[in-house]
Amino acid sequence: MFGIQNLDLTRSTTEILKHCDLKAGDEVTVYADTGKSPGIVQSFFTSALALGVETTLAVFPQRRKMLQEPSRSALSLMKASTMVVDCATDAWLYTSGLNAILDAGGRVLQVLAAEDTLAKIIPNPGQVKRAEEAAKLFEKAKEVRIVSEAGTNITGDCHGRPGWGQDGVVRKAGDWDSAATAIYAVAPLEDAMNGTMVLEPGDFVWTHPEPMTLREPIRLTVQGGRLIKVDGGDQALRLDRWLRAFHDPNSYVIAHTGFGGDPRASPDFAQEVESIEGGINIAFGGNLFRGLGGKTKAKSHVDIVVMRQSMYLDDELVVKDGKIVHPKLKGLARS
Ligand SMILES: [Fe+2]
Numbered sequence: 001m002f003g004i005q006n007l008d009l010t011r012s013t014t015e016i017l018k019h020c021d022l023k024a025g026d027e028v029t030v031y032a033d034t035g036k037s038p039g040i041v042q043s044f045f046t047s048a049l050a051l052g053v054e055t056t057l058a059v060f061p062q063r064r065k066m067l068q069e070p071s072r073s074a075l076s077l078m079k080a081s082t083m084v085v086d087c088a089t090d091a092w093l094y095t096s097g098l099n100a101i102l103d104a105g106g107r108v109l110q111v112l113a114a115e116d117t118l119a120k121i122i123p124n125p126g127q128v129k130r131a132e133e134a135a136k137l138f139e140k141a142k143e144v145r146i147v148s149e150a151g152t153n154i155t156g157d158c159h160g161r162p163g164w165g166q167d168g169v170v171r172k173a174g175d176w177d178s179a180a181t182a183i184y185a186v187a188p189l190e191d192a193m194n195g196t197m198v199l200e201p202g203d204f205v206w207t208h209p210e211p212m213t214l215r216e217p218i219r220l221t222v223q224g225g226r227l228i229k230v231d232g233g234d235q236a237l238r239l240d241r242w243l244r245a246f247h248d249p250n251s252y253v254i255a256h257t258g259f260g261g262d263p264r265a266s267p268d269f270a271q272e273v274e275s276i277e278g279g280i281n282i283a284f285g286g287n288l289f290r291g292l293g294g295k296t297k298a299k300s301h302v303d304i305v306v307m308r309q310s311m312y313l314d315d316e317l318v319v320k321d322g323k324i325v326h327p328k329l330k331g332l333a334r335s
Pocket of ligand 1: 256301303
């Protein structure tokens with residue numbers, strides 16, 4: 001049923017699964033749908049088989065909607081597995097189904113990255129360490145603030161929220177991660193983020209399924225944790241329309257903010273943008289995910305990444321003008 005394999009991809013998927021500490025007795029389900037690149041599905045399936053663990057490949061019709069749960073039968077299969085390689089085309093993080101799999105003790109590795117990204121970004125110990133350290137910084141922070149020369153000045157209250165660090169692998173029961181990513185974040189309290197965020201040309205807005213790289217500035221106004229105004233030109237209008245199309249007031253609620261940490265991530269590949277080292281993310285919409293401690297269920301989730309801004313956690317400067325400067329993170333992630 002499969003064709004010739006991309007060797008770089010196979011090397012990477014094998015390395016990813018090795019980093020996931022699979023042991024005898026573990027059962028892996030590769031969950032895929034009809035829209036996914038067969039090369040990626042094949043590669044994870046054969047890599048898991050080669051590691052000698054019990055592996056099932058399940059292919060379902062593509063859902064074609066974001067944040068929509070898999071079918072009941074797919075969910076029960078995944079709940080019975082120790083690890084799920086989630087090769088669904090459309091993300092379903094922030095759903096109750098995903099949380100139920102994690103609560104059942106499964107670990108889930110989402111695979112949204114394209115073949116070239118997977119082949120290029122292989123996990124390494126530096127990335128794992130950096131994600132751990134970044135999560136600790138967010139965990140102890142009470143306040144997160146983003147500023148920029150272009151006019152961003154926005155502050156969120158994040159006290160009591162867990163710190164979230166993605167390293168692209170899942171190592172223990174209940175872990176969730178996304179392959180080939182290095183994203184660190186926190187979910188500010190849903191009603192406690194205020195200020196202005198000025199997006200600049202070259203910044204990125206992930207309006208699923210067609211992301212936008214900005215050619216012009218967009219000014220976002222956030223009040224009481226909600227995005228209340230999107231000002232700018234054509235692209236601002238497009239973002240505004242995209243948000244409205246969901247007819248869901250929760251599409252406007254702050255979901256997370258943080259930054260990326262992989263020097264290999266490139267702005268030329270949409271799935272890598274959120275991982276760009278020092279690129280600051282801010283997202284609105286669903287964030288019902290226990291790793292973030294988020295509370296919002298929504299029909300949408302938009303990730304925005306700005307390239308030249310600064311982030312403070314309490315009074316500590318962590319990212320300065322798009323570069324990671326915190327001493328606990330600076331030297332990591334190169335190998
Ligand atoms: Fe996000």
